[in-house]
Amino acid sequence: MxxxxxxxxxxxxxxxxxxxxxxxxxxxxxxxxxxxxxxxxxxxxxxxxxRVPARFKPRKERPAEVSWYAYFSAHRDACREIGSADKREIVNLLMAGLDPETALRRYLAAKADYEAGSAIR
Incomplete structure (x- = not known):
């Protein structure tokens, strides 16, 4: 193929x-x-x-933001590079059903891949 x-x-x-x-x-x-x-x-x-995480739980926007804020507050060191545009994308992943830790990991991996692809050109 x-x-x-x-x-x-x-x-x-x-x-x-x-x-x-x-x-x-x-x-x-x-x-x-x-x-x-x-x-x-x-x-x-x-x-x-x-491969869908066991903690898969779709959320509405406000509960997703509350969930992200709780995670962000407890893990400030891991989230020090996260800006407001990054937060928006992570909240979208939370609304899709991911838990905050998985959403952060996936977002950072996708952002790194995108930046690596942009740097090549």
Missing amino acids: PDLAALAVHPACPDAATGPEAQALRGELARADWSGAPAQLAEFARAASA
């Missing part, structure tokens, strides 16, 4: 969507045999469901 993630275009480099490599990738995707995709997708969904 071709790597569909290669189709994602970073906002800082919109030219990547029109270059010869992008055209070659589109051709490869068009020629790919997608008949096995439904089975792979079902397996991926099962694996992803198995």
Whole structure:
């Protein structure tokens, strides 16, 4: 199966969507045999469901903010680099059902990946 993630275009480099490599990738995707995709997708969904934290608990916005504030207050050292925009994203993860510790870990990992990708370009 071709790597569909290669189709994602970073906002800082919109030219990547029109270059010869992008055209070659589109051709490869068009020629790919997608008949096995439904089975792979079902397996991926099962694996992803198995990775959902045991403490999964969707929240409304206010309870999520209260939960984040309680965690933030108890773990100020771990949260010293968190700004208001970061807080907003973490609260969104809490509203999606993650616990504060997992939400912070996932957010920091995603932020580091994004910054590493931005630094390359």
